[in-house]
Amino acid sequence: MEEHHCCFYSKMLSRFSISSFMLSLVIVLVVRVLYVMYQCGKPFPKGASRSFTTLIVLGSGGHTAEMLSLLSVLRMDRFTPRFYIAAATDNMSLHKARSFEDSLADKPAVKEDSLQYTQIYRSREVGQSYVTSVWTTILATVHALWLMIRIRPQVILCNGPGTCIPLCVIAFLFKVVGIRWSSIFYVESVARVKKLSLSGLLLYRLRLADQFFVQWPQLQNKYPRAHYVGCLM
Template identity: 70%
Template sequence: MDKGNACPYASMASSVTFCCAIFAITLVIIRIFYVIYWGSRPHRTRAPQPVSTLIVLGSGGHTAEMLNLLSVLQKDRFTPRFYIAAATDNMSLQKARLLENSLADENGVQTSETAQFMQIYRSREVGQSYITSVWTTLIAMMHALWLMMKIRPQVILCNGPGTCIPLCAIAFLFKVLGIRWSSIFYVESIARVRRLSLSGLLLYKLRMADQLFVQWPQLQRKYPRATYVGRLM
């Protein structure tokens, strides 16, 4: 076949490839808007069933606030529970184990039946340079992908630590791809009065959180898509 005859076929193939790429991108965009729209809608079921719940723990005050929040949740509704903390944060998981052990003693069950405890690599340590954090963020994302494939939670609870970002990003990707629908609930810290934390801001701006709760009315006025719930702790 001479070059004159080959050119029209090459041009046609390029056009088909371009059209397929545009079609695929359009489908992805439509799916993203679908996930964002339905993620923010209330979920109603005729008969509430237990939902597997991933709980992301920060350090210090973040963990204290999360454990206080868990103390008022219906434990039989959010089960089994999977606790994740940063690989360098052993104290938070110890506190979570104490909570679960007390619940197990009350109900006469084994902790292993209702809770599991895991660690994840940090995207960025305190004081770490942004250049080196690129590599550690990639590692954290791969680790988050492995954990999310293993846990496949129906609900994700988080309240501020940067550790939650890779996990929420993977959960959002899973929803877009139709792999697993995980409802992401973010509770901003009581210490955040005028502006969201970096984690909260990312989840708010990128619309990854299904519901984002704040504890101060002026914070809700600044971020109108957030839900003001008053003081929880």
């Protein structure tokens, strides 16, 4: 009988220890997530690197043209090395990015190894069934994880293509676990006048973006955490 009670108490103690550990882990994780969300959007600390490894997400349907227009007014020497990413089925965006880089006035100062162009699998193609999209979503997520581990960007620039979502989610998780702090800058497309795109809405609601910019004042009124910058095109 005593052995039975001893075994019972041992099991209870073991379960209590496991429960306490899991509860502590959840609390630490929640605190860390809240801390990351609080720190998001703050400027880089003094003494930060003069240049930042930058991931630039391109997309069809005008996203690439808007992104390249935005890049044309930035100090490109601050955003180097640069990694351009487009969907695997997007055959034009990376070509436009190469043409843009070739047209820069400071082309001689740009080292060839500081520019890289790569493609990423899409979670779901237009018209693809939801059943088959489960597999493609898993594949796209794994591919995005591999790219983020390889690139480990300090800055992510995106403006709406769906391919930016897994990259931004992984970047946020990297912040939480302390792998890499990537500042996410999202600029909503100029075509979005009254409401955000699905990508923009997800990044805004989940507070994944460090800075969120819109190009129409009515959008800022509707989404007060966004910054109105006027039309950039």
